[in-house]
Amino acid sequence: xxxxxxxxxxxxxxxxxxxxxxxxxxxxxxxxxxxxxxxxxxxxxxxxxxxxxxxxxxxxxxxxxxxxxxxxxxxxxxxxxxxxxxxxxxxxxxxxxxxxxxxxxxxxxxxxxxxxxxxxxxxxxxxxxxxxxxxxxxxxxxxxxxxxxx
Numbered sequence: 532x533x534x535x536x537x538x539x540x541x542x543x544x545x546x547x548x549x550x551x552x553x554x555x556x557x558x559x560x561x562x563x564x565x566x567x568x569x570x571x572x573x574x575x576x577x578x579x580x581x582x583x584x585x586x587x588x589x590x591x592x593x594x595x596x597x598x599x600x601x602x603x604x605x606x607x608x609x610x611x612x613x614x615x616x617x618x619x620x621x622x623x624x625x626x627x628x629x630x631x632x633x634x635x636x637x638x639x640x641x642x643x644x645x646x647x648x649x650x651x652x653x654x655x656x657x658x659x660x661x662x663x664x665x666x667x668x669x670x671x672x673x674x675x676x677x678x679x680x681x
Contacts, residue, residue, distance in 0.1 A: 539584040544640040548579040548602070551609065551633045558622070558630065565621040572612035578605035579637070592652045596645060603641045610634050 539545050555576045559569045579602045586598025613627045613634075 537584075539580075539587040542583060542587065542644075544637065544644055545580055545583045545587075547633065547637045547640060548576075548583060548606075551606075551630065551637060552576045552580070554630050554633055555609070558626070562616060562621045565616055565619055568612050568615050568619070568621075572609060572616075575605045575608040575612060578602070579609070592648055595648055596652070599641060599645045599648065603638065603645065606634055606638050606641060610638075 555572055559573060562569055582598045582602040582605065586595045586602070589595050589598065610631065613630055616622050617624055617627055
């Protein structure tokens with residue numbers, strides 16, 4: 532990453548999701564024919580950080596939770612893809628161990644993050660960037676004569 536990281540890049544769960552993508556990309560190159568499971572693993576693993584980033588940029592807590600739920604479902608789908616690869620005897624349980632550990636950590640982090648954000652839902656306004664009853668960050672003017680001079 533260059534420059535200042537964006538908000539989602541600072542999330543540890545986002546960084547862990549990228550670590551899983553690196554791991555699963557190596558696995559996908561090593562695994563022989565396995566039907567569509569390799570492609571599905573690629574799509575599901577890619578979905579996790581994409582949904583984390585998109586959800587982190589949403590204004591409402593409800594929208595943030597929706598994207599976290601999608602990321603959570605995609606992480607579970609990744610775990611199922613690994614199980615299917617083992618069931619099809621494309622890889623061994625031992626080869627999957629590191630990936631499963633990464634996914635377990637990722638899923639636990641997603642659950643904790645979701646719980647923390649959901650707890651804020653009843654205590655904060657729907658939008659925490661522009662709050663109701665706060666002075667507006669801008670002023671409407673009717674003519675150029677109304678612009679204050681410095």
